[in-house]
Amino acid sequence: MDGAEREVATLLEQLQGLTSNAEQVEGFRRVQEIVQHRDPSGAERRVLRGALPLLGQIVQLRNAALVTSILQLVAQEASSASSTVTTASAETLDVAAALSAGLYEVCHTVLLLSHSTEKNVVLALQLALGSLHSTFEVALRAETVENGLDTEPRRAWDAATRCLEAAAGIVAIVPEATGSDSNRSAMVWLRAWKFVESGVMLLSTAQDSSVYRDPARSNIQPNTWSLDRLSAGTQAILPKTKLEEFGVMLLKAMCEAVTSKSDNRLPLQRRELSVAVNSLSLLASLRPQHMPNILPKLTALSTVVATPGTEDPVVQKSLTANLVKLLSHPSAQVFADEVTDILIAVGASQRAFSAISKSKEQRRKYTSAPTEASLRRARIGKRTATQSITERVENANAHAKRRRVNLSESSATPIPAEKHWQLKKVRSECVILGSGETQDSKHRAKNNQHWCQFLMK
Incomplete structure (x- = not known):
């Protein structure tokens, strides 16, 4: 342990004995300055790696500002280390994996603590979501490095899966409507839902039918991150079968969240329920192998929202649109009769029959997300009447200005005899x-x- 590491360890031990929140934050700023500007190891980041166990203890203190600073520091350093994994050696991968593991361990601690503030829980979920793909990339690279150490990459991926499990536990609980700073509020629930959704998308295979453009949102790349990136050989860190099973477990937790526990009330509030319906519909269209788990839950929920006493026209409208969209998918034809009956009951029979016909047509395949230029042309094509009038006036003014310039040039030219x-x-x-x-x-x-x-x- 060199001088910088000893100094940081001493400061962190002293910080735990301080009673003032302001003093704790000030002490951590000194630690942060040493970690970011005075680490003699450079890219190896030995000072921060040595301090990660102590940071995992300090994050348990009842100091929201201090916890925020710790999360931001570890996330920043982990992101910087993970950005070089494409051309990384075994040592660089080890550093990136160690910092990613430290980040997920800190986030997991924040998610489990009952006294964590809503802001810090949301931040922890946001950082965990932002680092999910980079951690998967680190583990994937570690599988291909010859004679590489797999201890840190394995620890990083295990920490990421523990965070996903904690987020699935948050999703399983109805968000609290009371309290302005509850760590199980609707905002926390929505952030956890997005994290679990990304986990399900990553921990599943992108089958051929998922490349169809029609059932997916136009800004989604369905095949960028999936288990298809794993090689056919045996994986030590990322076993494909176990990861698929874990992804199905996460999906079932999402489906249970929209299952009504009572006949006289909806499982969630309108905003959370609408987000969940759209999310599950997207997962079913991009990962058709999950259709048997998702579509029965959506049809059951459609019956609940149409029942007197629990009816909600907003959620019912969203459900109807998503059921029509899924009915046009070839993988949903097993449930076509049940879905069609529900759509007929809500007055969408014509849309249902049109969707069934569309499912039998050969459609253009979804190969890549649209470019920015094509999106810009689409936005121009959808301009409003006010924008059209404004553009017409601007074009007319520009044409008149050019005409005045031409006339002035003509008048200045002398006329021949x-x-x-x-x-x-x-x-x-x-x-x-x-x-x-x-x-x-x-x-x-x-x-x-x-x-x-x-x-x-």
Whole structure:
């Protein structure tokens, strides 16, 4: 242990004995300064790696500002280390894995503590979600490194799965509506739901039918992160079969969250229920192997929201739209009769039959997300009437400005002598038309005016 590591360890031990929150935050700032600017090991980050066990203890203190600072520091360093894994050696992968493991262990502690604030729980879930794919990438790279150490990558991935389990536990509990700073509020529930959704998407295979564009949102890349990235050989850190089973377990926790526990009340509030319905529908369309777990839950929920006493027209409208969308998917035809009966009951029979017909058509495959240019063209095509009028006025003004410039240039050019004589002759023949002039004289005067304009050019 060098001087910087000893200094950081001493500061962290002293910090635990302080009673003032302000003093604890100030003491941690000194630790942060040493970690980020005075670490002699450089990219190896030995000072922070040595301090991670103590940070896991300090994060249990009842100091929200201190916990926030710890989360942000570890997340920043872990992100910086993980950004180089594409061309990394075994040592660099080991550093990235150790910091990712430290981040997930701190986040897991925050999720389990009953006195954690809502802000810190949301932050922990957000950081865990943002690091999920990079941690998977680190573990995936560690599988391919010859003679590489798998201790830290395995520890990082195990910590990530523990965080996913904790988030699934949050999703299983109805969010509390009381208290302005509850760590089980609706905001925490929504963030945990998004984290679990990303976990299900990652821990499943992207089958061929998931590449269809129609059932998916246009900004989703369904095949970027999935278990298809694993090689066919035996995996020491990422066993494919176990990961698939874990993904199914997470999905079942999501499905249970939308299952009504009582006949006279909905399982969730309107906002959370709408988010859950849209999320499950998206998972079913992008991962068709999960359709048998998802579609029966959505059909049962559709019956609940249409029952007098628990009816909710907003949720019912969202459910109807999602059921129609899923009915057009080829993998949903096993449940076509049940879904069609529900859609007929809510007055969407025409949409149901149209969706069934669409499921039998050959559709364009979803190969990649749209580019920014295509999205920009789509936005232009959907401009409002006010925007169209504004664009028309701007174009007219620009055209008038160009015309004034051309006329001013023409007037500044001297007229040749021959054109000047012809123009004078034509002007002499131009007369101001009166009310008693014949039609021939009007045509002659009009032609003379055209000659005037031509000779002026």
